[in-house]
Amino acid sequence: MRSAHPPPPDGAPAGVQGTLDDLGTPLAGLTFVVVDLETTGGSPADAAITEIGAVKVRGGAVLGEFATLVDPGGPIPPFITALTGITEQMVYAAPRIEAVLPAFLEFARGCVLVAHNAPFDIGFLKAACAAHGHPWPAFPVVDTVDLARRVLGKDEVPNCKLQTLARFFRAEVQPNHRALADARATVDVLHGLIGRLGAFGVTSFEELRGFAKAPTPEQRRKRHLADGLPGAPGVYLFEDAAGEVLYVGKSGDLRARVRSYFTGSETRGRVREMVGIAERVRPIVCATGLEAEVRELRLIAAHKPRYNRRSKFPERASWLKLTDEAFPRLSVVTACQDDGAVYLGPLSSRRQAEEARAALHEAVPLRQCTQRLTLKLIEAGKAAGCALAELGRCGAPCEGRQTPEEYAVHAGTARAIIEGDVRPVVAAAQVRIDRLAAELRYEEAAAQRDRLAAFVRAAARGQRLAALARCAQLVAARPAFDGGWELAVVRHGRLAAAGTLPPRAAPRPYVDALIATAETVLPGRTDAAGGIPAGAVGAGAGAEEMECVLRWLAAPGVRLVELDGDWTCPAHGAEGLRRWLDNAYAPVEPEGRRSGRPLR
Template identity: 85%
Template sequence: MTSSRSLPDGPSGVQGTLDDLGTPLADLAFVVVDLETTGGSPADAAITEIGAVKVRGGEVLGDFATLVDPGAPIPPFITALTGITQQMVYAAPRIEAVLPAFLEFARGCVLVAHNAPFDIGFLKAACAAHGHPWPAFPVVDTVDLARRVLSKDEVPNCKLETLARFFRTDVRPNHRALADARATVDVLHGLIERLGAFGATSFEELRGFAKAPTPEQRRKRHLADAVPSAPGVYLFEDARGEVLYVGKSGDLRTRVRSYFTGSETRRRVREMVGLAERVRPIVCATGLEAEVRELRLIAAHKPRYNRRSKFPERASWLRLTGGPFARVAVVNDCRAEGAHVGPFASRRRAEEARAALHEAVPLRQCTQRLTLRLIESGKAAACTLAELGRCGAPCLGRETPEEYAVHAETARAIMQDDVRPVVAAAQVRIERLAAELRYEEAAAQRDRLAAFVRAAARGQRLAALAALPELVAARPAFDGGWELIVVRYGRLAATGTMPPRTHPRPYLDALVATAETVSPGGPPADGIPPGAPGAGAGAEEMECVLRWLEGPGVRLAAVDGDWTCPAHGAGGLRQWLDNAYAPVEPEARRPARPLR
């Protein structure tokens, strides 16, 4: 199944033969592989399906396909995306049984995948977890190859669906492993055909072509000459001074130089390098300062080539509205006063959290503006939930404002202090669904509860930090000294370093004296209400500060105020979340089915 020619090991001291010029692509056996998984990272997700096709010289030699029991529940959104349900993998083998067969199928071949780091990363993690050494497979990434071979005028992006349409593949990708692998085979053949126009006919030329820097990258290498080797932030700017991209690094010079080498294959970044005319470095005293500066600069300039953190003001929140008939709304701007939960990573997560809250508190879910005058006039419209008895129907006058206010106050207490009612209501429903063998619905209910608990825990952690007028802390540095920070109302107000074997008091006093003045009523960031503690700090910035404070060896030098979280808040449920999403053995998670 493999070519008699082996891949050359490298240059030698003697003149080579014609065979040493390279391994012709027509003689190589490729195994095109695709995986379906329960998530995006091998650290917290597992493989649910493997599909692979072996080809050589345009001929299909065989295929490999199997479902895999991930050992954990499949999230509902993954089921919606792939069509793979929990029932489908119940009888499937575990990855430790599948892995040896796949490795034997691919032995001696070149592995090909679309976005190879994802698929190969999961396979390597599985090998490491089950004691299999990872074979030294040569790997080809069709994403990297497509970015080099195809122009932006031909394809707007390098997604598999886009390339499949462009090359008119026989099989259309559908998020199932074997179908996607077969589509990738046709994409690979189309890309290899394009490579022939560039004179690349051997495997060595293919890999070199995919990783070679573009002429524009080589021409712009001088932009990194003046960048220092120090931690900090860097800004790529065009000829007009517009900020194109903002990044951070522990070594600015090394990181910036990497943009002008073949290791940088992202199309958007290569396009950005072509527009850049200068790189502006900002040296920072500590890694935390660099992280925070990056967030602030991205939010301020909104560079067109940054994807993350550009619009923190668009984060989703849950807000308890005002008025006599309050409801829980999903909002992107929570500057209005009232109880809030969030921010959420997406609106979908916010909707899931709201559904969990509605399970515990019978608040109205309609969006009409409900007033006493509208109710007394009889013009208020009743929703389906009122007809089903799942709402107290204040719109029909079945609940007085005083009776409804009890529900609103309960929701306010849950959102701010005590999440136990939400947890209790969700657990009752989960147990009932599990007893009825409706496991996917039970998992969906669990995910709703987890979305609420995670957001509430995050919000309570941020609120506790944001309430402190001042916090001064120190953490050991790598050189034996200390990193120092001053945080005011959640905002990083100053940071610096202290050399080893020196008295800390003069450094701390100087840092506090020169720290930024932060007002609790400052400009809003990330939708935090003005006038609330920490209005000048963003949620992502406070998350960075909290991660730093939770690092090893941190010492608190001064805390102005009480740094506490609610006794019955969501933070105490972290262990429950870890257990709820931890992989379990099949015997422990599969209840016995009743005899029929």
Template identity: 80%
Template sequence: MTAARSETPSAHGVQGTLDDLGTPLAGVTFVVVDLETTGGSPAESAITEIGAVKVRGGAGLGEFGTLVDPGGAIPPFITALTGITQAMVTAAPRMDSVLPAFLEFARGCVLVAHNAPFDIGFLKAACAAQGYAWPAFPVVDTVDLARRVLTKDEVPNCKLETLARFFGAATRPCHRALADARATVDVLHGLIERLGSFGVTSLEELRGFAKAPTPEQRRKRHLADAVPSAPGVYVFEDAAGEALYIGKSGDLRTRVRGYFTGSETRWRVREMVGLAERVRTIVCATGLEAEVRELRLIAEHKPRYNRRSKFPERVMWLKLTVEPFPRLSIVRECRDDGAAYLGPLSSRRQAEEARSALHEAIPLRQCTQRLTPRLIGEGRARTCALAEIGRCGAPCEGRESSGSYAVHVTSARAVLAGDVRPVVAAARVRIDRLAAEQRYEEAAAQRDRLAAFVRAAARAERLGALAGCPQVVAARPAFDGGWELAVVRYGRLAAAGMIPPGAHPRPYVDALIATAETVFPWSVTTGAPGGAATAGEMECVLRWMDAPGVRPVEVEGTWTYPVHGAERLRAWLDNAYAAREPGEPRAARPLR
């Protein structure tokens, strides 16, 4: 009789299997992919070229490369960047035939891309548009890996061209998909060689390496220990007390702790954490107060690691000047000088397009000289060619009197005050004429010019309506059954508070109003006519008030929009842009 074998594990340990060690990198098949597109957003742009290289164990297994007909126009700046012209993609296959071939080429492999969210985002969007389920490929981003294994002393940045040069890639990146994919292969191999010194030998370790917290992140986890679980603003400060980064959150403790874990992969933020020595927090009553305080603190301290909202003063205004023959001027400051203004405008380009739309409707002079009756009478005024083509009445030559020119000025003031009908009517006539002549690109340019004006005017109306009210008190339902309260004076958030569930609101409203900040209607520092807050702050307040369930408690003043203003046209404008069929050129459907 044989003795039964015991199944009890040995107390001395069990030798692991090969499966426990993960998938060795030498046996992983990678498909390194690169795309060229017509723009930066999958929602508004399309793929023009796909390039992919399949490798395993350092050896090439195959390549996939093709141009793709995007079904629309390729912007000139994209052609200048990539060299891909409209003529090159005219005979190329469409995405409905290219996508299945690529998915078959990459089936069962690990996708690799340089700045993977961009390329994978476009591929996922293409799958959704063509009715394919995304295969959920494992993805490796060479940008993430480079930021973890290379120092600033070795490479100044993690651009593909920089890394290809550093690793001595055989192919130079040139913004063509297959060439860039070949260069990324060499970068991947160089990074994998570097990762060997970190003990990374398997696919699982490779994918987890870029997501793991850095030693600096682990060392500074204690900075989040005293952070409360409440809504508010947090400020990362260095040893000298300088603000490095300012943010907001509905739960400060959870958000700040996230900076010290592997979920935080932004290299700039990881660099900031390495410099931080403390985290200062400001607890706020509501999320709106936290958002507003964040904007104010960023504008005040201008932290080096914040990219947005650092310079709220850098806005543009369209000004109808105060002089004998006024003109439209783009300025950076709005003053209480009796001039008519439109704004704030987010960029100079938007200001120029809005000005061009207004010039299409009203023949104001476009020269920049200061024109006076004396200068005209002495014949010393400079002339331009616009008068010859009927775009200007030529007051500089005395062909248009000050009285006749004043009619145009009155019309322009009415437009800037809220009656946008002349601008819209003139633009639609021109758009329809160009479309009838099949000059669709020019029609689209006119449409975009009108859109810039309408959006700028609508924004000005919304901000002006709020800024003109001495006081607005509003309540918004809270998640716990209570109410969030806000007191807004001349567009500025003067106080914020909470009403507990089941409590009578009046005492809380009265107490908040009594303790609210005193606000004056004009602030030279913010440049907001009739208001004491920046445009960004007022837009935060307006978004909060636009939420479902918000109720006005008290309104002091008149909160209205002009009857013939631009606010009523925003939905019409958005529909005009949304009416394009998928893949249709932006120029093919003018505004009607």
């Protein structure tokens, strides 16, 4: 019988038929378990799981579902309840995670785990396994966010959020921040993405994993941008052909960090897009990690690179302002001015500022109206009154019931609280919390506790920054890895100089040289990083920069070399309430939570 195929020409290798193993595991034959979690926060270190939802699918068909609420063993923050709809009453009788985990692991056994933003969900599951003595099975994991970034273009979807992808792929179930609904929506997204993979020649699971981790052609083409970079700590700036700064970052090893942008480990869509535009990388070598961190903040504030997320809203911080007028009031503002007013903050959001204001109003009967009151306006009877006076929450200066001198007593109390003595706010809040807890109104008590916590955090942060800003000069040393020392000169909260001291070298000449070459910093000077003016705390640096310096100073082994000023916090300030905050938000047993113990 003649062969259907002619023999190969002389010298050509004979063809070899591939085996089924060479084809890998077909995607159509895989069993996926698509999982989604709801939690009380963003990190397994300080949050817990409240709900697990999972869907098992193979070949496009649903094989089973797993769904349960989980008792987190502690309070559910109000903003989480508002987001998910999961209340403490709903999880009251739910099983704890140690009871749920074995059942979920058995449900997912032998399958490929799929999640949208998998590091979040898998991170919580791994932490739960570690906490309760369950070995984490070697699940293969697929992240639909990574797949979407590789498969879909910016002209198709503006972002890779689950809600956006569910609309794009016309999912039958729309995500609503409940675990099972989000898992069902992710199933449809997964099937839509797998359908797109055929155009890329991806038909097996092995090809799928390699496809998701492979660098793009643009990343491979730009690898030369990392050539010649030093392996030292510092800051790097990605720039386009016109010299515009696209992205600013920091690293302890510039060469290794920049090289990582051109590998498959870099999966962020916006960063890959930035790499495609970049034409050069400019390094700035720094003496220490602290200098690199501070320089990064300053460069982001100065250039506002479009690919740095934090540069989109550099002035996002809010402040609580006690206005400077005849009848001062508390106002939430987005910037400080040297206008004679007193400021509390900075706070991370307007919501936090409003909660801090509510806590202060519980202690001091300041007016809560927004009109600017003058004696002339009051005498003319044109000032509008409100119901707070009838409730005993305001002395009604708008109606002439309170003189400027009488009202000044309350304004002075508010000023003293903001400047250092937080005891009146704590006492007023505690009385209200105790009353609400005694009446079994635990959710209202928790809301009151959250208001007090927002105020305490803001006051503590402001007092820490103010204390550092008052120091005309602070010189400190921190042990370095090579046996020497890292040196820092801080003036009015601003890093004025940074350097290193070699091992076994005489320290005084190095310290003197660093002080002599340090930047001159005047109190009250502000910069583009959102500095705090003299009217607030007298700082010469931005709040973020001072936070970096304070973290560095709080590291083990740091020594104070010189100090010009008083680096202290108020005796009755908010710093002393840190332990209360830790206890108030610490996870407790269900019976403790139900009896109101977290509020203490």
